[in-house]
Amino acid sequence: MSGHSTYNPQNPVLKWFEARLPIVGLIHSSFVAYPTPRNLNYWWTFGAILSVMLGVQIITGVVLAMHYTPHVDLAFNSVEHIMRDVNYGWLLRYMHANGASMFFIAVYIHMFRGLYYGSYKAPREVLWMLGVVIFLLMMATGFMGYVLPWGQMSLWGAIVITNLFSAIPIVGEYVTTWLWGGFSVDNPTLNRFFSLHYLLPFMIAGVVGLHIWALHVTGQNNPTGVEVKSTSDTVAFTPYATLKDGFAVVCFFIFFAWFIFYTPNYLGHADNYIRANPLQTPAHIVPEWYFLPFYAILRAIPSKLGGVVAMFSAIIVLFFLPWLDTAKVRSAKYRPLYRYFFWIFVVVCILLGYIGASPPEGLYITVGRLLTAYYFLHFLVILPVLGLVEKPLPLPASITEAVLGPNHGGVSVVPSSSAAAPERRA
Amino acid sequence: MTHALVQAVKAAAVAIAVFAATPSLAAEGGAHPEKAGWSFSGPLGHFDRGQLQRGFKVYREVCASCHSMNLISFRNLMEEGGPEFSEGQVRQLASEYKVTDGPNDAGEMFERPARLSDRFPSPFPNEQAARAAQGGAYPPDFSLLAKARTYSRGVWLSLLDLVLQYQEHGPDYIHALLTGYDHQPPEGSHGQTGLHYNPYFPGGWIAMPKPISDGQVEYPDGSPTTVEQYSRDVSAFMMWAAEPHLETRKRIGFQVMVFLIIFAGLLYFTKKKVWSDVAH
Numbered sequence: 001m002s003g004h005s006t007y008n009p010q011n012p013v014l015k016w017f018e019a020r021l022p023i024v025g026l027i028h029s030s031f032v033a034y035p036t037p038r039n040l041n042y043w044w045t046f047g048a049i050l051s052v053m054l055g056v057q058i059i060t061g062v063v064l065a066m067h068y069t070p071h072v073d074l075a076f077n078s079v080e081h082i083m084r085d086v087n088y089g090w091l092l093r094y095m096h097a098n099g100a101s102m103f104f105i106a107v108y109i110h111m112f113r114g115l116y117y118g119s120y121k122a123p124r125e126v127l128w129m130l131g132v133v134i135f136l137l138m139m140a141t142g143f144m145g146y147v148l149p150w151g152q153m154s155l156w157g158a159i160v161i162t163n164l165f166s167a168i169p170i171v172g173e174y175v176t177t178w179l180w181g182g183f184s185v186d187n188p189t190l191n192r193f194f195s196l197h198y199l200l201p202f203m204i205a206g207v208v209g210l211h212i213w214a215l216h217v218t219g220q221n222n223p224t225g226v227e228v229k230s231t232s233d234t235v236a237f238t239p240y241a242t243l244k245d246g247f248a249v250v251c252f253f254i255f256f257a258w259f260i261f262y263t264p265n266y267l268g269h270a271d272n273y274i275r276a277n278p279l280q281t282p283a284h285i286v287p288e289w290y291f292l293p294f295y296a297i298l299r300a301i302p303s304k305l306g307g308v309v310a311m312f313s314a315i316i317v318l319f320f321l322p323w324l325d326t327a328k329v330r331s332a333k334y335r336p337l338y339r340y341f342f343w344i345f346v347v348v349c350i351l352l353g354y355i356g357a358s359p360p361e362g363l364y365i366t367v368g369r370l371l372t373a374y375y376f377l378h379f380l381v382i383l384p385v386l387g388l389v390e391k392p393l394p395l396p397a398s399i400t401e402a403v404l405g406p407n408h409g410g411v412s413v414v415p416s417s418s419a420a421a422p423e424r425r426a
Numbered sequence: 427m428t429h430a431l432v433q434a435v436k437a438a439a440v441a442i443a444v445f446a447a448t449p450s451l452a453a454e455g456g457a458h459p460e461k462a463g464w465s466f467s468g469p470l471g472h473f474d475r476g477q478l479q480r481g482f483k484v485y486r487e488v489c490a491s492c493h494s495m496n497l498i499s500f501r502n503l504m505e506e507g508g509p510e511f512s513e514g515q516v517r518q519l520a521s522e523y524k525v526t527d528g529p530n531d532a533g534e535m536f537e538r539p540a541r542l543s544d545r546f547p548s549p550f551p552n553e554q555a556a557r558a559a560q561g562g563a564y565p566p567d568f569s570l571l572a573k574a575r576t577y578s579r580g581v582w583l584s585l586l587d588l589v590l591q592y593q594e595h596g597p598d599y600i601h602a603l604l605t606g607y608d609h610q611p612p613e614g615s616h617g618q619t620g621l622h623y624n625p626y627f628p629g630g631w632i633a634m635p636k637p638i639s640d641g642q643v644e645y646p647d648g649s650p651t652t653v654e655q656y657s658r659d660v661s662a663f664m665m666w667a668a669e670p671h672l673e674t675r676k677r678i679g680f681q682v683m684v685f686l687i688i689f690a691g692l693l694y695f696t697k698k699k700v701w702s703d704v705a706h
Contacts, residue, residue, distance in 0.1 A: 080497050080569070083671075084502075084671075091675070235704055239700050243693065243696055243700055247693040250689050257682050257686060260679070262593070262679055263593055270574050273570045274570075283628070354581065
């Protein structure tokens, strides 16, 4: 995906094949020879972690679907059948359920990394927007997946969230009935949620393909935010990035395994082990943890329509981020003021999550509103103004200079690793 | 600009103060159960067979008169990682239950002794019958109760629970509830007629009367026949019923962890070697 391939097969069969379908060359230029900035830190490994997690979710999900029954009378017991009687079914289900949470942890870190290092700025606007599309698809997939076990929180979460659409003026009720396939969340709803829950991950995989394509057109950003200028700024993807990503993925798996094997229900809700009952409302209806900041924004606005608009705006605003941030310098490393506002924004998001988990009463409402206001203030006022008034620190001339010091600026200091040298792009 | 910065820092400080002060606001529901300490907690946790067998005896002789357990089959009682009764014991046990089967060739339903593959028969034919017999209350099914019950520990303790792997909220709650019937209701608190005071139940008033008393169930292994012991045993049994593969999960988990940590170490040094001639 990154220009002309340097792949030059010697084997006659591979040569024959490459002349007809240059797919091995494509893989080679994308994941072997692809030049990656030499100064990437471990925050840059979350792209690989996310790709692996998408694979884990799809594989476990496909097997789970072989044993699951999407019917209101059978779904709950079919999940218990998986937990009790399917060989290693408990492992598949705990991997899948906790995998969703891991996916969101990784995507939030990935997004905050983008925010910190200004990875959304020109020429990477489309790359960033494709990421926001993936995030939206993930939210829809996660929400529908949580409905499938048909426990109390599944049903009541589905009721609360689908009811949001009834806030749309005039057509709201029709839209909700259409989504439900009836007049309440019932069997048709569960059926279509299962169908869509199976479909959306493949759409995510498609958009991930576009995301990686866009990434390989512009090249990766890096902690300095200075574009790659010479071959000495980069190393070959393989073995350098592959090994670093591999190490990070295994470390992430240790974290993941802690949840699967030792605290598998920590991120779930006890009420979801009670079969769905439309006649009995749980004391607190709480969405999955990864929706909590947006849930807090939804509840911060006193009108239903206003809340829904605010919640969706909180994500839509991300599409405009590349143009809202007026700063020319990318990395927060060289932006002395933005650096503080970034961390304040992180804290605000975490607090919004806390407010989303708390009952909407008393002080929580006031704090929730203040935090919601700040969330939008950050994007709509602080970022545009900051770029105009902030005086950035002097940037290094190149990545090489940032790594090796000022004397190495334009000189080509080729890493002398013999393993990688032949595969470097000329 | 500095003004805006100061404002923002102030706002964050207020928000953090609220964050830190909230556990007191969040406290609700019933009294907090004490941690009872379980053989199955922690990374190497495993069930105590004797305890599961005693717990099953308590379930069978006391709880089963009102509570169903319809996700459990008789065969589960002899499977690895559970009470591990012998096959003979379980066959004998199953044959003491009657289940409805059919229709037979004459088109009629008939009763027969239960087999290993049968689920535990419910004490009531349906929810309505259960409610009618219990003054309107519906005794919940036992199969998942140990995972379907919990209590709130606030933000900070919950984070600690993740690190220390405290996952026994359900059994602790059940144990506390079963031993919590002897408390007096606070001054001025009255439940509806037919409800019983128990500080651990959310709201304080529960439909289930004190279910078990000292000496009610005989233990063949000489364990104390006290409410305290019964409660522990039946709570442990319920945890097994809710999570029958808990032992396998923790055992495999340990192996996976060891593998991943070694693998991560190897990858780290490989990566270090490959990167050793590239300043980064």
